[in-house]
Each structure stands twice: as structure tokens, then as C-alpha cells.
Amino acid sequence: MRTRILTILAYTGAALTLVVAVCVPFVLMGAFSNAVAHAGLHIDAAYSGGTVARTIDRGRYTIVVYQPVEPRLLERIEPFVQIVFEPAESLPAHVSDEIDLDGDGRPDVRVSFNVPADANAPLRGDVTALNATYISLTNVAGESFSRMVVRAGKQIVVRIPLHEGPARR
Amino acid sequence: MASRSSALARPPAFRGVGRSILLTLPMALWSLLMFTPSFQHASGDHYIGAAAVILFMTGLFFLMMRTGETYRWRRIFFVALGFLFPVGFIAALVAERGTMSIPISRMVSGDTPFCFMVTPSIILPAAFARTVIFPGSILPTASNPHSIAIMIGLWFALTLVMGKAWCSYACFFGGIEEGFAALPKRRRLHRFITRFGAQLRLIPWAILVFVVLVSAAIFEPVYCMWLCPFKAVTEFPAVRNVETAIQMVVFIALFVGLVVVLPYLTKKRTQCGFFCPFGAFQSLFNKINLFEIRINREKCVDCGLCQTSCPTVALSKDSIREGKTLLNCMKCGACVDACKKDAAVWHLKGTPVAAKPERARLLFLYGTWALATMFGGSVLANGVHTLIGFLPLK
Amino acid sequence: MLGLATGPVCLATCGPVVVPWMLVQPQGLRGHSRQLFLFLAARLAGYLVFACAVWLVGSAIPHALPQAWTGRSWLMGAVQVLLAGALVVYAAGWSHRRCVVAKTTGNLVQIGEAPVVKRSGALALGFLTGINLCPPFLVAGVRAAQLAHLSAALWFFFCFFAGTAVWFFPFLSLGFLKRTPAIVTVARMVAVLLACWYGFSGISILIERTFHG
Numbered sequence: 004m005r006t007r008i009l010t011i012l013a014y015t016g017a018a019l020t021l022v023v024a025v026c027v028p029f030v031l032m033g034a035f036s037n038a039v040a041h042a043g044l045h046i047d048a049a050y051s052g053g054t055v056a057r058t059i060d061r062g063r064y065t066i067v068v069y070q071p072v073e074p075r076l077l078e079r080i081e082p083f084v085q086i087v088f089e090p091a092e093s094l095p096a097h098v099s100d101e102i103d104l105d106g107d108g109r110p111d112v113r114v115s116f117n118v119p120a121d122a123n124a125p126l127r128g129d130v131t132a133l134n135a136t137y138i139s140l141t142n143v144a145g146e147s148f149s150r151m152v153v154r155a156g157k158q159i160v161v162r163i164p165l166h167e168g169p170a171r172r
Numbered sequence: 173m174a175s176r177s178s179a180l181a182r183p184p185a186f187r188g189v190g191r192s193i194l195l196t197l198p199m200a201l202w203s204l205l206m207f208t209p210s211f212q213h214a215s216g217d218h219y220i221g222a223a224a225v226i227l228f229m230t231g232l233f234f235l236m237m238r239t240g241e242t243y244r245w246r247r248i249f250f251v252a253l254g255f256l257f258p259v260g261f262i263a264a265l266v267a268e269r270g271t272m273s274i275p276i277s278r279m280v281s282g283d284t285p286f287c288f289m290v291t292p293s294i295i296l297p298a299a300f301a302r303t304v305i306f307p308g309s310i311l312p313t314a315s316n317p318h319s320i321a322i323m324i325g326l327w328f329a330l331t332l333v334m335g336k337a338w339c340s341y342a343c344f345f346g347g348i349e350e351g352f353a354a355l356p357k358r359r360r361l362h363r364f365i366t367r368f369g370a371q372l373r374l375i376p377w378a379i380l381v382f383v384v385l386v387s388a389a390i391f392e393p394v395y396c397m398w399l400c401p402f403k404a405v406t407e408f409p410a411v412r413n414v415e416t417a418i419q420m421v422v423f424i425a426l427f428v429g430l431v432v433v434l435p436y437l438t439k440k441r442t443q444c445g446f447f448c449p450f451g452a453f454q455s456l457f458n459k460i461n462l463f464e465i466r467i468n469r470e471k472c473v474d475c476g477l478c479q480t481s482c483p484t485v486a487l488s489k490d491s492i493r494e495g496k497t498l499l500n501c502m503k504c505g506a507c508v509d510a511c512k513k514d515a516a517v518w519h520l521k522g523t524p525v526a527a528k529p530e531r532a533r534l535l536f537l538y539g540t541w542a543l544a545t546m547f548g549g550s551v552l553a554n555g556v557h558t559l560i561g562f563l564p565l566k
Numbered sequence: 567m568l569g570l571a572t573g574p575v576c577l578a579t580c581g582p583v584v585v586p587w588m589l590v591q592p593q594g595l596r597g598h599s600r601q602l603f604l605f606l607a608a609r610l611a612g613y614l615v616f617a618c619a620v621w622l623v624g625s626a627i628p629h630a631l632p633q634a635w636t637g638r639s640w641l642m643g644a645v646q647v648l649l650a651g652a653l654v655v656y657a658a659g660w661s662h663r664r665c666v667v668a669k670t671t672g673n674l675v676q677i678g679e680a681p682v683v684k685r686s687g688a689l690a691l692g693f694l695t696g697i698n699l700c701p702p703f704l705v706a707g708v709r710a711a712q713l714a715h716l717s718a719a720l721w722f723f724f725c726f727f728a729g730t731a732v733w734f735f736p737f738l739s740l741g742f743l744k745r746t747p748a749i750v751t752v753a754r755m756v757a758v759l760l761a762c763w764y765g766f767s768g769i770s771i772l773i774e775r776t777f778h779g
Contacts, residue, residue, distance in 0.1 A: 010522060021539050024543055028206065033325065035326075043302055044303070045302060046307070046309065047306075050306075050307040075303070078392070145276035145277055151280070153275075155278070371751065377748075378755030378759060382756050388578065
């Protein structure tokens, strides 16, 4: 009797597996993808740059300032702050901006770079720290996740490292 | 000891043509349904690619029905998948960015396509910090359709049906080494693998635990950044310092060693069986999958052919004695086809062993092959379309 | 409070070392409790040694602290290399004199006989993870260096240790996990992989410091 019940259950399960297989391309794949999309996940700030703190309007273009990103647990990145210049097409041939990153009304860094007409041309820039919190960068491109001046689509992404340890604390 | 080719030789007509065609008909209709959208493409190349895949997948299924063999025909599909995936993928990368390497700018803009192999690495940070440690995007974008949500949804849906059979019917990486293992050459290192097989098959579990723990600690996809052999034939972080240069060397060494040289020498899938942490992770789904391979002890003569034929050492003398395969069995069918006494059989959990092995095989193959056609077929079609593009026809 | 708040970081630092080590130990809550106690005791010893060191540096030459801070990489590199060595020696079964690699009769093979419980293993790993300079540890170090008395610095680190130690108790649940030879073998392999990781990381830090100061 037990064997018979188990056999019936087994074939029912196998039939259900077939139904599931048929449903995969039409329903299930999308349903599972939606579930992941709505799980409240976000990309690690080392890649995404973190959350936006505020935007600075410069007329032709906008500067988006992000919250400083600290390494999580034992993450092997320097703490940094990301700023984004957008849209890249509206930027002048040479950008040199003094930017207030912490919102205290005083500029914290000077960022300067040339914007090549060709979107695929290499981009390099300089960052001059105007106070001890930030680290200056010279002729930087995409050296690391904490030090970069790169073109990403329609944006110029700049990441400025922050001092670690007692100097900042 | 008989070679695998002779072991695989069976009477060609396991089933009559008419019955085989009847059994293949549902799969033919399914293939048409899956590739109908491709026929709406304006490009003739897409039309040829889709038509070729429909014929290919349906033809192989027919041969499975006709001959009663699984492994040989599955292997043809799987090797094609393994070699056509890089063709389509690399061609698309080169056309888009001119190189296989991922510049850091694309990582920060979330344009890295998500690979299912990263899944175990991201579980702990996602569960405890709701953070995905991968430079992709959660939702699909115009520049990155292979988003994390889409790829995980696809993987999970397929895994529900296939379980560990993912590794022999869907993983395009496994096809590459199966191809090298299939090249004619006398089997080498057989004694070594027999002697240390038990330890070797535990290595993927160790790498899985290591990758999960360290990825959670340093918030980096450790497997992806340091250990993935397939970076050598897909995409890899652009070399920008000593560390990324070392990573590149590791990728190439692992690919050459585990995917090319060792499979060629041993006739085993050495990367899948002795290295891949995703394969170990996928083995866990064997517990919830209804289909398995069993050894009928009443027929078994302990000749060891099944053990020798298994590409991932998923059978041991003890397990054969118990009439079971090990947890890492990926249901490729090699042992069933190799067994001359019909002792290795397809089995549906809950039913008596060897009661209706062919029915279990059919039920398994319908679900699995249908999804292999949907997922692998689209990869094949893309590869064929890319290859046609290379031909000087126009 | 600092210890409690930064516990997850300590867990991330020590977890990869503790998990394989505990899995190598025989099943049972009692044995695991003893091993965890030894590990934590050695870790406390590491903390107190560090507390003394930073307090002495901080009180004797206050201006030297920022420079000493930048030089921490040397210590970090060296500790990681030592940790790699300790992992290989103790967790991966350095002593194979009584090794009985079972013949491949089983689907699961045990490397070495029933694991030998070694106190020195837990002590060495605990001490080395104790002086491994993880971020919260460094924050605690700065505060300890600024305190007026050595006893206050030691007390501060003791409290910090107590706060972080709470996070380690879930590891005791590993004691209930069924021990099969396969799990023990996998745990040892993980330890070897971690040793490679720490070794590589430590040597990289040392090389970088040598060439870039």
C-alpha cells in the first residue's frame, strides 16, 4: 500500500515538474526575476558609488555629489566619495570646478579634466584636495574603485579617496 | 577493460521509427514555439540560426528516442553549446567595446553581465546586508540586459526542473571541457583518479565554503575575481595593476589546466568534478529533484564500467554497492549507457528501482530537454548567427 | 558598545578561521565550547598585548602615533603570513604520522584519523586573529592610546573584547553539525585555501610596503 501511494506521489511530482518546465519561459522565469528585483537588494557601493547626497546645478551641466563610501567589513577599498558630471555631452572642453562635497558652504576639492570630443577617447583628470579630509590625485584615469576619473556612458565619474585613520577621525 | 566507445555501442534500433517520431513530436512543437520569435527577425542569419537549432535539438531528441541512449546525443548538444557560447559572447563584446576586458568604467556604470557562477558568492551579503557584491545592475538596462534579477530568475527556474542536471544540460562552460574530454586519446591518470577520486570530489565543496566565507568577509565576488577559469573565454577585469595581472594569469592557468589539458588526458570533466564551487552548490538541488540514477543490485556484476565512464567521478565502489550515485551526479546518462547489464537505470524517486526505467528517463528528458532547447538553444542560435556573420557570403 | 556594534566585522575577520577549525573538531557541544573558550581567551590575550603596545606608544611619543599608524601594514602583513602558517599546521593536519588515508572503499574518505583536539591550535589561531588589525580593532586602538592610564587602556580593550565575543557564540551551533569524514576533510581543505589566501594577502602587503614604503 505504502509503495503504491509513494508511486502515485512520485508520478504526480514528475507530472508537476513537467508543468513547471512548460511554465518556465512564459511565467516562472519572469516571476522569479520579479521576486529578485523586488527583494530590496542594491549593488555594493564600491561599484555603484553609493547614495546621492545632493546635486549642484552648473547651468549647462549638473554635478551629483554622493555620500562618502566606507569599506564594509573587510572590503579592500579606500573610503571615497563619488561625484558625477552629467550629461557628458554638455560639458565644456575643459572642466575645472571647485566643489563643496560636505555641504558646509566651502569648497573641498578642485576637479579638473579635459573632455575629449570622442566618447571612447581616454580620459584623465586631476583632483586637488582643499582640506585634509580628501586626497589629491594627479593625472588619474581608472586606477582603482576609489581613485578614478572615467567616462561611463553619458556621465563623467570622479572618485576621490578620503584619508583613513586618525587624520580623519 | 572495455573502452567507452565499445561500452556505448548498443543495438541501434531501441525503438521503431514511427514511435520515435511520435515521442519526438512534442519536442519539435516546443522547439518551434521557442524559436518562433526568431522568425520575425528581418535578418536572414537569424532565420538560419533558429531553423538550424530547431532541427539540431529535435534531431538529437529523436536519436535519443530511437537508440535509447542519452549520453552520446546529449554530449553533441553540450559540446556545441560550450563552443558556440564563447563565439557569440566574445563577438558581441568585441563589437561593442573592442575588447574582451571589462574597463572599470563599465563596472561602475553597472554594465557587467551577471553570470550564474557568482550566485553562491553573493548569497550571504545579500541575505544579511541586502547588498549584491557584483558590478552589474539589479534590473535590466539597455546596456546590460543580463541583469542580476533576470539571470537569477532564469537560473532558479531551470534549477527547479533540472536540479544538478543543470551541469550537463545548461551550463555552457561545462560543454567546453566535455569537448576536450571527447577528443580521441588514450585515457591517462586513470589510476590517480581512481585512487584519489574520493578526495578530489570534495574539493569543489571546500572551494564553495571558502568562496562563500571570504566573499562575505571582504565584500568581493572572490570566485569571479580570482578563481574562474572561464574568464579566459568570456570577459575579465582589464589589467590595470599587478593584482589584475596576477588574476589574469590565474584565469588562463586554470583554464588551460582544468578545462583543456586535464580533460583531454583523463577523459573526465576535471573542472566540473574537481573544482567548480557552483557545481557543488548545484548538487544540493539533487536532494529536491525527483529524478536520479540508480544501480539495480540484482543485475549489477560490479564490473566498474559505470564508475569508469562517469565524467565527474560521481560513483564509488561503496555507492555502487548501495545501488546509488553520489550527490554530485549530474544525470548525464554516461553510466546508464555504459552498463552492459542494464543495471544502471534512470529512476523516479518513490518508485521501485528499475520498475519503469525508460518511463523515468522520458519524464526526465521531456522537462530537461525542453529547457535545454529554450536556454541552450538560444545560445546555439546566437553562436550560429555569429558564425554566419563571419562567412564571406555577402 | 563599540565591541557590540563592530561585532559583525570581527565575525567577518575571524569567521573564516573559526568555521573550518571548529568543523575539524569532533562533534559535541562540550568540546566545541572548550575550543571556542580557548580561542577567545587567546584572542583576549592578543587584545591586551595590543592595548599595552598602543598605550605605551600613545603616552610616550604622542606625535609618533600617526606615523606608527601608517606603519601598521607591516604588522598586518606579518600577522597574516603567520596566520596562514598556523592554519596549515593545525587545521590542515600537519602531523600525518598517524595518517590513515582510507582506501577508496568509501565514497567519503577521511584524511588523517579521528581529529586530534589540540589546544595549541585554538590558542595560536585565537592570538593571531586577536592581533590581526581589523578596522574596529584599529578604532579601539586609537581610543586606548588616548587614555591616561595603562589600566584604563586594558579595561577598555577587555570591554571591547567582551562586546565582540558575544557575536562568536553562534559558532557553537557547529558542534551540533553531524561529523562525517567528508565534512572534516572539507574543513581541512578550506583551512588550506584560507592559508593560501592569508599567505598571499600578507606577502602582498609586505611586498607593497617594501617597494612603496
